[in-house]
Amino acid sequence: MPRGTLADGEPRSQVEFSLPDAAGQLVPLVCSTSALVTRSGQLVGAVAAVNDISHLKELEHEKRRAERLASIEAIAAGLVHEIRNPLVAVKTFSQLLPTKYHDPDFRETSSRTAGREIRRIDNLLTRFRTLVSASSQPIESVDVTDPIRHTSTFSGPSSTSVRSGSGKYGTAHPGPSSATQLSWNSFFSTCA
Numbered sequence: 001m002p003r004g005t006l007a008d009g010e011p012r013s014q015v016e017f018s019l020p021d022a023a024g025q026l027v028p029l030v031c032s033t034s035a036l037v038t039r040s041g042q043l044v045g046a047v048a049a050v051n052d053i054s055h056l057k058e059l060e061h062e063k064r065r066a067e068r069l070a071s072i073e074a075i076a077a078g079l080v081h082e083i084r085n086p087l088v089a090v091k092t093f094s095q096l097l098p099t100k101y102h103d104p105d106f107r108e109t110s111s112r113t114a115g116r117e118i119r120r121i122d123n124l125l126t127r128f129r130t131l132v133s134a135s136s137q138p139i140e141s142v143d144v145t146d147p148i149r150h151t152s153t154f155s156g157p158s159s160t161s162v163r164s165g166s167g168k169y170g171t172a173h174p175g176p177s178s179a180t181q182l183s184w185n186s187f188f189s190t191c192a
Contacts (some may be wrong), residue, residue: 003048005033016053026059075131082124086117 001012012033018026030053036045093110102105 001029001033002048005035005048006043008039009035011035028053075128079124079128084120084121089117090114107156130182 001015004010005012012031014029015031016041017031018028021027029050030052033046033048035043036047037043090113093114096106097110
């Protein structure tokens with residue numbers, strides 16, 4: 001780097017590189033250079049300041065690690081919440097089963113509801129698995145018109161439709177099932 005400054009007189013600022021230490025471990029460094037010139041402006045040399053930024057890199061690594069852990073914690077909390085909701089219905093029916101078993105309406109309703117809630121849990125776990133493997137999946141544009149229209153049919157005439165500047169529904173980059181879930185999540189968050 002000092003050679004480049006010597007050659008063109010231009011300073012170099014905060015250039016990162018690594019060099020091995022005595023044990024062979026790479027040490028992250030940062031270097032800045034500046035030209036040394038006489039009062040008449042003649043280039044006579046260059047000076048370089050090199051700093052060890054190992055501590056800074058360790059802090060950056062710890063920050064990224066903490067952010068990943070916070071993301072995992074938020075996902076896990078959301079997943080627990082989403083699984084607990086359908087389990088409430090299944091638990092309620094299982095608690096009432098001993099006293100209401102002979103009621104055919106109860107058996108039919110509980111069977112239908114339990115099946116629906118178990119499918120809901122299965123779908124949640126499938127979506128979670130998809131989320132975990134999303135980084136290996138290609139991103140594709142998806143028309144979100146149908147999921148938004150489908151969701152808006154449940155919100156009634158007082159709902160507001162979201163439109164892009166072109167006057168048409170826009171596109172997003174999740175997969176088709178993610179677009180549907182996104183529209184449902186948006187709908188329910190505005191109702192809350």
